[in-house]
Amino acid sequence: MPQLLPVGPTCFRIGVVIPLQGPGGIFGPSCVAVCEMARDELNRGDGVDGRRVEIVYIDGGRPPQQVAAEVARLIDTDRIDAVTGWHISSVRRLLAPLVSGRVPYVYTSLFEGGERAPGVYCSGETPEQQIFPALAWMRHHLGLRRWHVVGAKYVWPLMSMDKTIRSAGTLDIEIVGSTFVEMGAGDDPRLPAAVAGSGCDGVLMLLVGQDAVAFNRSFAAAGLDRRITRYSPLMDENMLLASGAEATERLYCSASYFSSLTSGHAVDFLGRYLAAAGPSAPTLNNMAQSCYQGIQTLLELGRRADELSVSAFDAAIDGLVLESPRGVVTYHGNQAVQSVNLARADTFDFDVLLTL
Numbered sequence: 001m002p003q004l005l006p007v008g009p010t011c012f013r014i015g016v017v018i019p020l021q022g023p024g025g026i027f028g029p030s031c032v033a034v035c036e037m038a039r040d041e042l043n044r045g046d047g048v049d050g051r052r053v054e055i056v057y058i059d060g061g062r063p064p065q066q067v068a069a070e071v072a073r074l075i076d077t078d079r080i081d082a083v084t085g086w087h088i089s090s091v092r093r094l095l096a097p098l099v100s101g102r103v104p105y106v107y108t109s110l111f112e113g114g115e116r117a118p119g120v121y122c123s124g125e126t127p128e129q130q131i132f133p134a135l136a137w138m139r140h141h142l143g144l145r146r147w148h149v150v151g152a153k154y155v156w157p158l159m160s161m162d163k164t165i166r167s168a169g170t171l172d173i174e175i176v177g178s179t180f181v182e183m184g185a186g187d188d189p190r191l192p193a194a195v196a197g198s199g200c201d202g203v204l205m206l207l208v209g210q211d212a213v214a215f216n217r218s219f220a221a222a223g224l225d226r227r228i229t230r231y232s233p234l235m236d237e238n239m240l241l242a243s244g245a246e247a248t249e250r251l252y253c254s255a256s257y258f259s260s261l262t263s264g265h266a267v268d269f270l271g272r273y274l275a276a277a278g279p280s281a282p283t284l285n286n287m288a289q290s291c292y293q294g295i296q297t298l299l300e301l302g303r304r305a306d307e308l309s310v311s312a313f314d315a316a317i318d319g320l321v322l323e324s325p326r327g328v329v330t331y332h333g334n335q336a337v338q339s340v341n342l343a344r345a346d347t348f349d350f351d352v353l354l355t356l
Contacts, residue, residue: 019061151206186211
C-alpha cells in the first residue's frame with residue numbers, strides 16, 4: 001500500500017508506477033532510488049510550480065487490473081496529481097483511459113508506439129527509434145539476416161514483432177520464427193530449443209527483466225552463445241549481473257541511456273546519483289533514468305503551461321525540448337524523439353559502440 005498524503009494545494013503528488021515484484025521487479029530498487037533523488041532535488045528548489053513534490057509509489061509488477069484499481073482510487077480520493085513511471089504496456093493500456101482528462105501521465109518505458117490518449121505523454125523509445133536501426137546496423141556490420149524472436153505474451157513484444165515483420169524487407173532481414181511465453185516463464189525450455197532449431201543468425205529478445213536473465217542462462221547453457229548473436233532493446237546492468245558473465249557473450253542492446261555514457265549530462269547525472277544514493281546505491285540503469293526523466297517532464301510542462309492541468313499540458317507538450325543524460329529529447333506531439341545508442345555487453349557493463 002502506498003503512503004496516503006494529505007489532500008491540499010501545497011504538495012504536487014506524483015504517483016510513480018514501477019514494478020516491485022514479478023519479472024520487472026529487478027528494476028524496482030534503481031527506480032525508487034532515482035525518484036528519491038529527483039524529489040529531493042526539486043524540493044531544494046521551488047518544487048513544481050511552487051508546490052513541494054511528494055512521491056506515492058505504486059507497485060506496477062502486480063496484475064494490471066490491480067494496478068489500475070489502485071491508481072483509480074488514488075485519483076478518486078485526490079491523493080495524486082500526476083502519474084509517471086516505468087511499467088509494461090499492459091498496465092499503460094488500462095491506465096491511459098483511466099487518467100485521461102483527469103491527471104497528466106508521463107509513460108517512461110520503451111513501448112510499441114501509437115499511444116494517442118489525451119494527457120498521456122510517452123518519453124520512451126519506440127521500435128522505429130530503437131529496434132529497426134539496431135537490426136539494420138547488425139545486418140550491415142555483422143551480416144545478421146535471419147532472426148528468431150523470443151518474447152513475452154503481451155502487447156509490447158507482440159506488436160514490436162509485427163512491426164518488425166512489416167519492415168523486414170526494408171531492413172534486409174528475415175524473421176524465421178518466433179516463440180512466446182507467459183510473463184514469468186523465461187526459463188521455459190522451449191525457448192532455447194526453438195532457437196536452436198530455427199537456423200537463425202540472431203535472436204531478437206523481447207523479454208522483461210528476470211525472464212531475460214533466465215533465458216540468457218539457458219541460452220548459454222545450451223552452447224548457443226558460441227554461434228548465435230542476441231539483441232535486446234530491454235537489457236540493463238542489473239540483468240547482466242544477474243545473468244552472469246558466462247551468459248552474456250555476443251549480447252547487444254540498444255537504448256537511449258546507459259550508465260556508461262560519457263557525455264557531460266550523463267557523467268553529471270551519474271555523479272549526482274551516487275552522491276544522493278550513497279555507496280550501496282542500486283545500479284543506475286535506463287529504467288531508473290527514464291523515471292527521473294518522467295518527473296522532469298512534468299516539471300518542464302508545469303513551467304511551460306499556464307496551469308497544472310491536463311488541458312494546459314496537452315497544449316504545451318508539442319515541441320517541448322529537454323536536455324538530459326540521454327541527450328536532447330524533443331516531443332513531437334505526445335511522443336518523445338531521442339537518440340538511441342547501440343552497446344555490447346562487457347561482463348557486467350555495456351560498451352557503447354555508437355549512436356544509431
